[in-house]
Amino acid sequence: MKTGVRAVGAVLVAVLGASLVGCSSTGGKRAEDARKEASAQGKAAVNTPRWTFGMVTHSGDGDTFWDIVQNGAKQAAVKDNINFLYAHDDEAQQQAQLVDSYIDKKVDGIIVTLAKPDAMKGALARAKKAGIPVITVNSGSAESKEFGALTHIGQDETIAGEAVGDELNKRGKKKALCILHEQGNVGHEQRCEGAKKTFDGTMQNLYVTGTNMPDVQSSIEARLQTDKSIDAVVTLGAPFADAAVKAKEGAGSKAEIDTFDLNEKVAAGLKSGALGFAVDQQPYLQGYEAVDLLWLYKYNADVLGGGKPVLTGPQIITKDQAAELEEYAKRGTR
Numbered sequence: 287m288k289t290g291v292r293a294v295g296a297v298l299v300a301v302l303g304a305s306l307v308g309c310s311s312t313g314g315k316r317a318e319d320a321r322k323e324a325s326a327q328g329k330a331a332v333n334t335p336r337w338t339f340g341m342v343t344h345s346g347d348g349d350t351f352w353d354i355v356q357n358g359a360k361q362a363a364v365k366d367n368i369n370f371l372y373a374h375d376d377e378a379q380q381q382a383q384l385v386d387s388y389i390d391k392k393v394d395g396i397i398v399t400l401a402k403p404d405a406m407k408g409a410l411a412r413a414k415k416a417g418i419p420v421i422t423v424n425s426g427s428a429e430s431k432e433f434g435a436l437t438h439i440g441q442d443e444t445i446a447g448e449a450v451g452d453e454l455n456k457r458g459k460k461k462a463l464c465i466l467h468e469q470g471n472v473g474h475e476q477r478c479e480g481a482k483k484t485f486d487g488t489m490q491n492l493y494v495t496g497t498n499m500p501d502v503q504s505s506i507e508a509r510l511q512t513d514k515s516i517d518a519v520v521t522l523g524a525p526f527a528d529a530a531v532k533a534k535e536g537a538g539s540k541a542e543i544d545t546f547d548l549n550e551k552v553a554a555g556l557k558s559g560a561l562g563f564a565v566d567q568q569p570y571l572q573g574y575e576a577v578d579l580l581w582l583y584k585y586n587a588d589v590l591g592g593g594k595p596v597l598t599g600p601q602i603i604t605k606d607q608a609a610e611l612e613e614y615a616k617r618g619t620r
Contacts, residue, residue, distance in 0.1 A: 400426020447480020
């Protein structure tokens with residue numbers, strides 16, 4: 287039997303097995319237990335070669351968003367028999383050097399973010415010259431195709447921002463503060479600009495040092511103290527929502543705190559009413575699909591998107607959905 291036929295057969299067996307488990311009286315729990323067991327034992331669902339994929343992101347230290355991305359990537363890597371490598375740096379030049387290090391290692395595929403695309407253009411060109419397929423995730427959808435990537439997986443940041451403006455209008459907000467925690471990140475600028483485009487009220491940008499959470503909190507608190515007319519604060523990442531809630535309390539403000547991205551703490555905040563809404567871009571899916579699509583390209587020359595980004599968001603999450611998603615957030619998949 288040919289390798290390709292065996293691989294497809296193995297995938298079908300795995301899918302059928304999962305479907306049968308899902309139909310049982312305790313299907314959800316059993317399916318989840320089966321997934322955990324497969325991950326723990328490192329059992330692949332295919333017998334294709336042990337390819338190595340490297341992911342490089344613009345994450346700073348301690349950003350839980352990227353833990354969720356990694357969880358998705360690692361789960362797909364187990365299924366696809368992939369040796370998964372991960373590295374990150376919030377400095378664009380260092381990020382480019384990390385990509386170069388993977389090129390030197392002759393990895394079989396690279397997944398990369400383009401938060402500061404100009405600094406990454408050369409690294410992606412070198413990957414292409416070396417014959418290494420690249421998929422971009424999360425940020426850089428506008429530059430992805432130009433830089434030679436197979437496809438981009440994430441949300442359109444401008445559309446996500448526009449969704450925020452629409453939601454603020456529904457809630458009757460008049461003056462909002464958009465918190466940018468990483469200067470030079472094109473995706474963050476696009477989010478705030480998109481929100482301003484559709485928001486009927488006034489929106490101001492506030493730049494903070496995202497690597498210094500006490501500074502984030504004090505900067506927001508100071509602005510809320512000096513301007514009591516601010517009735518909404520929008521943070522651009524889940525870890526910063528908690529700092530904004532504390533800043534609101536310190537300033538004695540009545541502003542609603544809203545945020546991009548979802549994690550366990552945000553889900554709990556939505557459930558309790560401490561947060562108004564969250565914009566979920568499904569980071570688990572970004573990591574999972576990036577690895578899976580690279581595997582599909584290596585195995586079968588498949589490409590998704592038709593030259594357009596594969597969108598994983600935005601999805602507006604409110605208190606109504608929080609309880610349902612909290613379980614998934616706790617296990618690190620939402």
